């Protein structure tokens with residue numbers, strides 16, 4: 001491990017250039033706040049950089065923050081932060097240079113190069129929290145679940161409860177384990193992190209996923225409600241925790257409660273933030289499938305989607321925007337949106353998949369259920385490349401099941417319902433739930449039978 005004794009070091013002993021010991025303390029606290037989803041960190045970073053204009057990693061972090069917002073229109077600003085970092089590169093450490101490379105590759109759309117730089121950092125400096133959280137966070141949106149787990153496994157062994165920020169390493173570990181189906185281990189890591197900080201939202205989120213996948217919906221609801229009075233102290237990520245609470249309520253048939261959460265917490269404003277659009281559109285679709293009249297609630301999502309058409313980098317957002325636009329827009333606007341997505345910003349597989357999923361949503365809404373199914377069914381497993389969790393990706397299956405139900409193709413409905421749960425067990429208890437659900441699936445013969453089984457996973 002390279003050492004540079006002339007530089008100040010962060011709380012984990014990693015050298016930082018362009019910053020003094022007092023400023024390092026501000027940086028350490030800032031990094032902790034960022035990964036605890038504390039609002040207002042952008043302003044604090046700006047102030048820190050005014051005081052420490054040669055702080056290389058600070059400029060990189062500003063670039064990362066802009067890129068994390070997920071808008072193509074933010075790339076110009078991110079490039080500005082990159083240029084500033086590059087002017088300081090001659091005095092930077094090898095680790096900092098790799099961060100600059102990661103940012104440059106990210107802005108240029110070279111995701112393999114970006115991930116490779118972060119992986120190199122955590123390989124050489126496994127206590128680099130910034131690289132670890134950026135890597136595991138962005139792999140979430142490319143569907144690289146195994147790679148996420150690998151990164152967590154290789155990193156965790158270099159940490160211990162005595163190392164500052166230990167809890168922040170556990171959350172991504174718990175989440176990666178959960179997505180790999182290792183629910184018991186995921187639960188243990190998430191609970192360890194929550195013992196350190198009861199409002200560590202990423203760990204609470206991993207725990208919510210465990211409850212969702214194992215059908216422990218009452219526990220999930222209770223766990224989130226325990227902290228609900230504090231949730232709105234956090235930044236916009238909180239909306240996704242509210243979304244999980246809505247799912248737990250829906251699974252118990254508490255549909256009014258879930259709808260109230262959409263209004264008050266999940267989408268209270270016309271937000272263009274990608275996660276807000278995903279959460280709201282997904283929740284409203286699921287509620288409609290349960291027979292709820294959601295009124296004019298699609299309008300604001302549609303307006304926000306139109307405003308940011310073609311601007312979202314996180315392509316899992318696209319089918320959700322399509323859900324909203326297909327319900328509210330005139331034909332010309334909808335076609336313009338579909339053309340924008342079909343043209344894409346590149347000819348990548350992900351852009352092609354996002355455009356197809358969007359088209360399927362539009363077909364579904366115009367009651368062309370056969371065409372919606374024709375588009376989605378052959379690509380249903382490829383769609384994982386658009387990222388997101390298994391719980392979020394379930395929306396594709398919900399649309400397919402409802403389309404096949406509308407067509408009275410109940411053999412296909414049953415097959416889709418089986419596929420949706422087949423791999424989701426770990427314990428004997430899970431297995432018993434799967435068997436019971438498989439038996440229920442065997443007798444599905446109406447649209448309402450199918451909708452009832454879509455409420456929860458298990």
Ligand SMILES: [Fe+2]
Pocket residue numbers: 205209240244389391
């Ligand atoms: Fe989630």
